[in-house]
Amino acid sequence: MTINFGNPDRPNSYIGRTVPRPNARRLVEGRGRYVDDIVLPRMLHVAFVRSPHGHARILAIDTGAASAVPGVRRVFTGADIAEFCSPWVAVLAHLKGLKSAPQHPLAMERATWTGEAVVAVVADTRAAAEDGAALVEVEYETLPVVTDIRTALDETTPLIHSELGDNLAFRRLHEHGEVDAVFAGAHTVVEASFKTARHTGVCVEPRSILADYNPAEGQMTVYHSTQAPHMMQSVIAQHLDMPEGRVRVICGDVGGSYGIKVHVYPDEMATVAISRAMGRPVKFIADRIESFATDIHARDHEIDARIAVDGDGRILGIDVDDWTGIGPYSVYPRTSAIEGNQVVNLCGGPYDFAAYRARTTVVLQNKAPTCQYRAVGHPIAVAITEGLVDFAAEALGLDPVEMRRRNLIRDDAYPCTSPANMRFEGLSHHASLTKLLELMDYDGLRAEQAALREKGIHRGIGIASFIELTNPSPFMYGIGGARISAQDGCTVRMDPDGSVVAMSGVTEQGQGTEAMLSQIVAEAVGVPVTRVKVVTGDTQTTPYGGGTWASRGAGIGGEAALQAGLALKDSILTVAGSMLQCAPDGLDIVDGQVCDKAGGEARMPLEELGRIVYFRGDTLPKDLPRELVQTRHFITSDYPFAFTNGVQASYLEVDTETGFVKLLKHWCVEDCGRVINPQLVDEQIRGGIVQGLGGALFEECHYDEDGQLLNANMADYLVPMAAEMPDMVIGHVETPTQESLLGAKGAGEAGTAGAPAAVMNAVNDALRPLGGRVTQMPFTPARILASIGVE
Amino acid sequence: MKAAAAGYVRANDLSHAISLLAASEGQARVLAGGQSLIASLNLRLAGETALIDINGVTELCGIALDGDVLRIGALTRHRELATSDLVARHAPAISQAAPLIAHAAIRNRGTIGGSLAYADPAAELPACMIALDATIVVQGPAGRRGVRATDFFIDLFTTDLGEDEMIVAIEVPACAPGERQVTMELARRSGDYALAGIVLVRRENGARVAFFGVGPTAVLARAAMAVIDREGSPDEAAAVLDQDIQPLDDVHAPASVRLHLARVLLRRALNATLAAEVGHV
Numbered sequence A: 001m002t003i004n005f006g007n008p009d010r011p012n013s014y015i016g017r018t019v020p021r022p023n024a025r026r027l028v029e030g031r032g033r034y035v036d037d038i039v040l041p042r043m044l045h046v047a048f049v050r051s052p053h054g055h056a057r058i059l060a061i062d063t064g065a066a067s068a069v070p071g072v073r074r075v076f077t078g079a080d081i082a083e084f085c086s087p088w089v090a091v092l093a094h095l096k097g098l099k100s101a102p103q104h105p106l107a108m109e110r111a112t113w114t115g116e117a118v119v120a121v122v123a124d125t126r127a128a129a130e131d132g133a134a135l136v137e138v139e140y141e142t143l144p145v146v147t148d149i150r151t152a153l154d155e156t157t158p159l160i161h162s163e164l165g166d167n168l169a170f171r172r173l174h175e176h177g178e179v180d181a182v183f184a185g186a187h188t189v190v191e192a193s194f195k196t197a198r199h200t201g202v203c204v205e206p207r208s209i210l211a212d213y214n215p216a217e218g219q220m221t222v223y224h225s226t227q228a229p230h231m232m233q234s235v236i237a238q239h240l241d242m243p244e245g246r247v248r249v250i251c252g253d254v255g256g257s258y259g260i261k262v263h264v265y266p267d268e269m270a271t272v273a274i275s276r277a278m279g280r281p282v283k284f285i286a287d288r289i290e291s292f293a294t295d296i297h298a299r300d301h302e303i304d305a306r307i308a309v310d311g312d313g314r315i316l317g318i319d320v321d322d323w324t325g326i327g328p329y330s331v332y333p334r335t336s337a338i339e340g341n342q343v344v345n346l347c348g349g350p351y352d353f354a355a356y357r358a359r360t361t362v363v364l365q366n367k368a369p370t371c372q373y374r375a376v377g378h379p380i381a382v383a384i385t386e387g388l389v390d391f392a393a394e395a396l397g398l399d400p401v402e403m404r405r406r407n408l409i410r411d412d413a414y415p416c417t418s419p420a421n422m423r424f425e426g427l428s429h430h431a432s433l434t435k436l437l438e439l440m441d442y443d444g445l446r447a448e449q450a451a452l453r454e455k456g457i458h459r460g461i462g463i464a465s466f467i468e469l470t471n472p473s474p475f476m477y478g479i480g481g482a483r484i485s486a487q488d489g490c491t492v493r494m495d496p497d498g499s500v501v502a503m504s505g506v507t508e509q510g511q512g513t514e515a516m517l518s519q520i521v522a523e524a525v526g527v528p529v530t531r532v533k534v535v536t537g538d539t540q541t542t543p544y545g546g547g548t549w550a551s552r553g554a555g556i557g558g559e560a561a562l563q564a565g566l567a568l569k570d571s572i573l574t575v576a577g578s579m580l581q582c583a584p585d586g587l588d589i590v591d592g593q594v595c596d597k598a599g600g601e602a603r604m605p606l607e608e609l610g611r612i613v614y615f616r617g618d619t620l621p622k623d624l625p626r627e628l629v630q631t632r633h634f635i636t637s638d639y640p641f642a643f644t645n646g647v648q649a650s651y652l653e654v655d656t657e658t659g660f661v662k663l664l665k666h667w668c669v670e671d672c673g674r675v676i677n678p679q680l681v682d683e684q685i686r687g688g689i690v691q692g693l694g695g696a697l698f699e700e701c702h703y704d705e706d707g708q709l710l711n712a713n714m715a716d717y718l719v720p721m722a723a724e725m726p727d728m729v730i731g732h733v734e735t736p737t738q739e740s741l742l743g744a745k746g747a748g749e750a751g752t753a754g755a756p757a758a759v760m761n762a763v764n765d766a767l768r769p770l771g772g773r774v775t776q777m778p779f780t781p782a783r784i785l786a787s788i789g790v791e
Numbered sequence B: 001m002k003a004a005a006a007g008y009v010r011a012n013d014l015s016h017a018i019s020l021l022a023a024s025e026g027q028a029r030v031l032a033g034g035q036s037l038i039a040s041l042n043l044r045l046a047g048e049t050a051l052i053d054i055n056g057v058t059e060l061c062g063i064a065l066d067g068d069v070l071r072i073g074a075l076t077r078h079r080e081l082a083t084s085d086l087v088a089r090h091a092p093a094i095s096q097a098a099p100l101i102a103h104a105a106i107r108n109r110g111t112i113g114g115s116l117a118y119a120d121p122a123a124e125l126p127a128c129m130i131a132l133d134a135t136i137v138v139q140g141p142a143g144r145r146g147v148r149a150t151d152f153f154i155d156l157f158t159t160d161l162g163e164d165e166m167i168v169a170i171e172v173p174a175c176a177p178g179e180r181q182v183t184m185e186l187a188r189r190s191g192d193y194a195l196a197g198i199v200l201v202r203r204e205n206g207a208r209v210a211f212f213g214v215g216p217t218a219v220l221a222r223a224a225m226a227v228i229d230r231e232g233s234p235d236e237a238a239a240v241l242d243q244d245i246q247p248l249d250d251v252h253a254p255a256s257v258r259l260h261l262a263r264v265l266l267r268r269a270l271n272a273t274l275a276a277e278v279g280h281v
C-alpha cells in the first residue's frame, strides 16, 4: 500500500491539510467535560494536610478536632492508607545503579519536602475537608535539609534516606573517543558553566482525579486527567492489589499536561486508596498552591562544559559535567534519572565531531520531586551545546551561522550514529538552516543590528540548532521493566450509516490528537472527515497503548490509525466487490462513495453497503467476510527513537540600563517528517517555543535554604504571557521516516527544546560589545545587569 | 482552596454601610472590587470574615472637578480612571498609572478606594496620591475627615484607616498650567506589579517624587526632590536616592537592583518632563 502524499489533488487528501479540530467548538463553548465537572452519587472530596517543612520526622498526629468538623467523614494518616496501597520504588533496570527509597501515598515516619501529603481529610465538600485539614495537628521534629546540588554528596551533608547510603540517585558517564588527548591538543578550548532553573508545567487544568470503587463489582473506575491511562491502570492495579482487568481509567478532556500528568502522584494514589477503603467515589482536584508545590518540577541543572575546536572552527570534542537535583524520591514509574540521561544522550547532537564525554550526576534533595516535563533534557542539552558553539565561534571570530555550517552533520550523511550512540535515520540540519536564514533575512537583520548599535541600541540575534527525540520504542521504558506501552493501537469501525468510529490508545490533552487521528482515518477509509468520530482515553474501550509522551501520538498512534483505516477500506471493498460483481481492487472509496478506481465513477454510497451488511446480510454470499471493524497496532522497530531536527532564531533587544529583554521576533524551521496537519504542527511549535521562552526569561521555582518554596503562586512564579511573546515564523522541511507508511515523526517538543538556547545566544550577542555573558537561566534583569557590571 | 464560610450583606447607601461596619466591631470587611479581598479569602489568609458589599453605594461613585480640586469617588474603577477625560486633564499621573494596573478584567472591577485601603507597596495608586499630595477622605460613625496621603500609608498593608472607617473619596489638587506629571514603571510582564515605579509631579512650587515597589509603602523621595528643586541634574538626583528608599531582597530582584532601577526611572522621568510639554509620555 502506498499513498501519493506528493499529490495534493489525490482523493480524500486530508493528510497534509489543516482540518478543523472536532473538539474545538465544544471546548470553546464551555461544553467540555473535565474531571472536576463529573459529579457522582455519594461522592466525597479529599483535602490534604501537607508538610510545612522541607524535612521532618512525624512525631504525632492528632485528628480529633478534624474528625469533629461537620461534613468530615474520615481522616487518614499514612499508616491508614498503607493498608490499602503498597509503596513503590521508582527504578528501571536499564538505568544502571539508579536507586530510590520506597514511597507511600502519604508520608509515613518522615516528610521529605514542603508540600508532601501527610494526612488526608475526606468530607462531603472540599470546603469542609479544608476546614478539617486546618484542624489536624501534626507534631514534627525538623531534620537537616539538603537543598544544594553540588554539595549533596559531600561527606558532611546529611542523608535524606539513610538506608540508601548516600544522596546519589544515579550517575552515568559516557565516553567516546580520545577526549583528554583531543582537548590537550586542540587549537582552542572554550569552557562555560550553565544553570537551568527548576521550573514546572503550570497546566490550566490542575491535576484532577475522581476514583470510584464499587465493592459490589470489585471494580475501580478512575476518572483521571492523565496522559497515560493504560499505565495508570497498571499502576493502580498493582499497588491496590487488584486485577488489571478490574481497573478502568477514563480520561476525558484534559486542560494541558506537558508531561506533568504522566507520573504517579502520591496524593492521587491516596485518593484511589481512600475510594477503595470507603467504597465511595472520592474526588481530588489540586489547587494552584498544591500544583506548584507537588506537581513535578524539572530542569534543575548545573553544568560545567567545554568544547575543543581546531583553527577552522571544526568541533573536535565536547566534554560535559551535568549535575541535577531531583527531590527526595525518583518519580514513579518513569524515574527521575531520564532527564540527566537525556542530557548525556543529546549534547552535541546536531554536530559531526569525534570525541565526547558526558557525565550526569543525579542527587536527592528536600525539594519537590522532578521528572519528565515537555522536551525532557532537550532545552538543557541544546543550551549547553549551542552556548558552547557560539562561544567557540566568538573565540575564533567566526559568524555563528558559518560556525554551524562547518559542523552540522551533512544532510547526505545518513543513516549515522552520533558520539552519544544515538542513531539518526535522516535529518536535514543544513536544509533547515538555509530555510531559516531566508525566512529571517539573516544578513538584513545583521545590518539592522549594526546600524542600531551605533545609536546605543543593543539588539541580539541568536541561533540554535537542535535534535528532538520522538516516537520512542520500548528502549525508553519497557526494557527497564516498566509496564509502559511503546506500541499503540487503533480500532476503526464502519457503522450502518457509513460513518466511522476510531478508537485509539493515544490521548487528547488539548493538543489536537483527535483532529490528527480523524483526518488520517478519513483519508485511509475514504470518507469525509466530518463522518469520523474519534474515541480516546478509556482503558476499557480503546486498544491498549501508551498515550501521550515523548512526541509519539502522531508518529505511532497515527500510523496505527492509518493501517487500521486502510484495513477497513479493504474489508469494505471486499463486500463492495461482491455486491457490485467486480474485483475489489478495481474499486476505491472516495468521499464516502464506493467508486471505480479507474474512472472515478460513483457506484454505491457507504450507507447502502452498511444497510446490506448489517440488516440484509442474508443477501450476501455465506462465506463472504464482512468484518467492518479492523484493529491495527504499530511499534517502531528499526530505530530506538525517531530523531527530528530543527533550528531556531531569536531577535531581541536588551535595555542595558534596566537589564530588561524585549523579544522582537522568533523563527523556527523544523523537520518532523510528514506534516499531517500544518496548523496543528505550527501550534505545537509555537506553544513549545512559548514554554521555552518561559524557561529562558521568566520561570524559576525559588527555594530557600530550608527548602521552603517561596513563589508558589501565579503572581510570583512568572509564566510567559501573550503580551511579552514575539511574533513567531514557523517553517518546515519534511524528511519522512521510512519506518512507517505515514512517515510522521513527533513535533510536540521541538519548540521547547531550542527556544532557550536561541534566546541565550541572542542575549549574549547583544551584550557582547559590553563584555557581558549570561549562562544562568532565567535571564532576569538582575543577572543581565550583573553580567555587564551595572549594579 | 475554598474560602472559609463568611457572611455577606449588601449596603444600600453610605450610612448603611458605615453602620454595618460599626456594628460588626471589626469582624467584617468592606467588599469593593474584590480583586484583592476575594483572593485573600480564597487563600484563607483573611480569616473568617463577613463582607459588606459597597458596590451599590452610589455616593461613592463619580469623578468631578470642584474648583481646583478633582474629586474621585472611592468606588471608581481603574478602567474609569484610565478613560476619564477629567482625570486625563487634571490628574494625568493617575490616567497614566491606571492602564499599568493589572489586566483589563481586573481593571474593570478593581477600585481606587480598594487599592488605597489595601495599601500594597507595589501598587501604582498610593504612589500617585503621595506624589500628587492628595487627600484621602474617610468616614466613620464619628464623621468625616481628610487625611493627607503622606500620613495615610503607614506600613505594609497598613493605613491610618480606623476599623470602623471607610474611604469615601480622594481629593487631588488639579493639574495647574505648566505642571508636568509622569508615571513610569518597570514590570517584568505587562500587568505585573512593577519591580520599581515612579510618579513625578513638577509643580511651580517644587517637584514631588514618589516611588512604589521599592519598600514597605510607597515613599516620597525627599532627598531627590531637594536636589531637583535646587536644579540639580537627573544624575545628581538619582545619586541621592539611597537616602530615600531602602528596598528589600525578594524573589524578583535583589535590593540593589531595585535601587538601581529606581535611579534609572528617576532619570528617565526627569528627562521626560524636560522634553515633553505635558505629562503624557
Ligand SMILES: Cc1cc2nc3c(=O)[nH]c(=O)nc-3n(C[C@H](O)[C@H](O)[C@H](O)COP(=O)(O)OP(=O)(O)OC[C@H]3O[C@@H](n4cnc5c(N)ncnc54)[C@H](O)[C@@H]3O)c2cc1C
Residues within 6 Å of the ligand: B029, B030, B031, B032, B033, B034, B035, B036, B037, B038, B039, B074, B075, B100, B101, B102, B103, B106, B109, B110, B111, B112, B113, B114, B115, B117, B118, B120, B122, B123, B124, B125, B161, B165, B166, B167, B168, B191, B192, B193, B194
Ligand atoms: C492578577 C492581579 C494583578 C493585579 N495587579 C495590580 C497592579 O499591577 N497594580 C495594582 O495597583 N493593583 C493590582 N492588583 C490589585 C487590584 O488593583 C485591586 O483591585 C485593588 O488592589 C483592590 O481594589 P478592589 O476594589 O478590588 O478592593 P477589594 O479587593 O474589594 O478590597 C481590598 C481591601 O480594601 C478594603 N476596601 C475596599 N474598598 C474600601 C473602601 N472604600 N474603604 C475602606 N476599605 C476598603 C477591603 O475591605 C479590603 O480589605 C491586581 C490584582 C490582581 C487580581
